[in-house]
Amino acid sequence: MKTGGGNGQDHRPALHELASVLRRLHKALVEVEAKNFGPINGPYQLLNLVTNHEHFAWLRRLSELMVEIDERREDAEPVTAEQAGAIRATVEELVGPRAATAPGFRERYTTLLQQSPAAAMMHGDLRRLLGVLPNPAAAD
Numbered sequence: 001m002k003t004g005g006g007n008g009q010d011h012r013p014a015l016h017e018l019a020s021v022l023r024r025l026h027k028a029l030v031e032v033e034a035k036n037f038g039p040i041n042g043p044y045q046l047l048n049l050v051t052n053h054e055h056f057a058w059l060r061r062l063s064e065l066m067v068e069i070d071e072r073r074e075d076a077e078p079v080t081a082e083q084a085g086a087i088r089a090t091v092e093e094l095v096g097p098r099a100a101t102a103p104g105f106r107e108r109y110t111t112l113l114q115q116s117p118a119a120a121m122m123h124g125d126l127r128r129l130l131g132v133l134p135n136p137a138a139a140d
Helices: 012-037 043-052 054-074 081-095 103-115 117-132
Strands: none
Touching: 012 043, 012 054, 012 081, 012 103, 012 117, 043 054, 054 081, 054 103, 081 103, 081 117, 103 117
């Protein structure tokens, strides 16, 4: 996958892969958080809990981000290096090593990474993918 900062390059394929990794990561986080929550009577109750219960509220920012990425990559216009870099920065604000803008998210996220090998593996995939997206700091 070529996702460097080339002029005129469409970064929608990279965003497609990013959305896929984020979905798998989100699923792994929901699964471990559901175990932490206690008995859940089926997928409909889980969906209701994820969307409405305070225990899962910290995951909503990740859900919103996945929707934003899906909307951007489905747009008819190419995704520029600058736009892909902005998305990378937003993801980094949540899951990056210096995620100061979302400390509540980051604390819970880090705890679950330690509890879930699947989430930790998805985090590794996410970090590798973020490493090939345009770096917004390089544009400064």
